[in-house]
Amino acid sequence: MTFWLIPVFVALMVFLGWLAWKAEQERRRRFRAWAEDHGWTYSHEKDKAVYQRYAFLNRLRQGHDRYAFNVLRGTWEGRPAQAFDFHFATTSSNGKTTTTHHHYLGVVMVRIERPFPEVAVHPESFLHRIGQALGRSDVDFESAEFSRRFEVRSGDKKLAYDFCNSAMIEYLLRHPRTALELEADVLAVYDSGKLKVEELRGHLQHLVEIRQRMPEYLFRD
Numbered sequence: 527m528t529f530w531l532i533p534v535f536v537a538l539m540v541f542l543g544w545l546a547w548k549a550e551q552e553r554r555r556r557f558r559a560w561a562e563d564h565g566w567t568y569s570h571e572k573d574k575a576v577y578q579r580y581a582f583l584n585r586l587r588q589g590h591d592r593y594a595f596n597v598l599r600g601t602w603e604g605r606p607a608q609a610f611d612f613h614f615a616t617t618s619s620n621g622k623t624t625t626t627h628h629h630y631l632g633v634v635m636v637r638i639e640r641p642f643p644e645v646a647v648h649p650e651s652f653l654h655r656i657g658q659a660l661g662r663s664d665v666d667f668e669s670a671e672f673s674r675r676f677e678v679r680s681g682d683k684k685l686a687y688d689f690c691n692s693a694m695i696e697y698l699l700r701h702p703r704t705a706l707e708l709e710a711d712v713l714a715v716y717d718s719g720k721l722k723v724e725e726l727r728g729h730l731q732h733l734v735e736i737r738q739r740m741p742e743y744l745f746r747d
Contacts, residue, residue, distance in 0.1 A: 556723040557596055566600030573597050576610060583707050584646055585631060585716055589614035594633075596721065602730045605737075606637040609729070611720045632717035634729040638737060639745050644709040645680040645689050649702060669695050675702050685744075694739040706736065713737060 554570045561568035576594035580586055594610040601607055612631040617624055665678040665686045672695045680686040689708065690698075698704055705716040713733055717725070 553723065554596070557598065560723055560726060561598050561600070564600055566598050569597050570595060571597075573610070576608075577612070580635075580712065580714075582644075582709055583712065583714060584644070585705075585707060585714075586612060586614075586633070589616040589629065591615040598726075602636060603734055607635065607730060607733075609634040609721060609726055630720045632719065632721035632725075632729075633714055634717075634721075634726070634733065635712050635714035636730070636733045636737070637711050638713050638740075639711070641710045642708055642744070643680065643682045643685055644707065645678070645682075645686050646707045647690070647698065648677050648705045650675050650677055665690075667695065669699075672699060675699065688741055688744055691739070691741060694736070697735060697739055701732065704732070 557570070558568050560566070573594045574592070576597060577586055577592045586592065592612070592614045594612050597608070597610040599606075599608050610633055612633050614629050614631075616627050616629065618627065619625070665680060665683055666673045667678070667687070667690060672690070676698065678686055678690055680689075707714050707716075713736060715729055715732055715736075717729070
């Protein structure tokens, strides 16, 4: 009985691998169609140069074996924009065996008018609450609800307060899953897991809304 289970198991693994391959081919087809519809370019190839160009973003400095793929480039409402899947790996060991874990992020970004120091805004997490209990600090705001829902970190607290103004706080509270980084002339949002083609427009519009809530005095010389 056990002997016959082996070829069945192998056949099942091959079938599941084929289904995953077919799903990825369909996903690439949809990305390519989206790019053509919006006048963007698309490449499914691994691209380490994208990581190297945006390595100043904290979320892209995790783990090892970092690269982008399914890279889309174009403009959105007159701004240079880019979207891609991002891969990084982490390694764990129990002292006897070493295991590599693969992780994926969806990244969507636009370029803005001038460079800024880093401001990172992420949903509050259990690990963050532990960090606060251990004395790690972030930027707190008058809005207790916003401070409870989001972690804001920046080396420039004045910029963090200017960025997270009342209009931005109100908007982000309506979008509590937002994870974003502002640094240099890049405004980026992240999605857990790989990009979903049907959510690209929403992410890009989300970035437009965030930029619109940045005070214009931040862009004056």
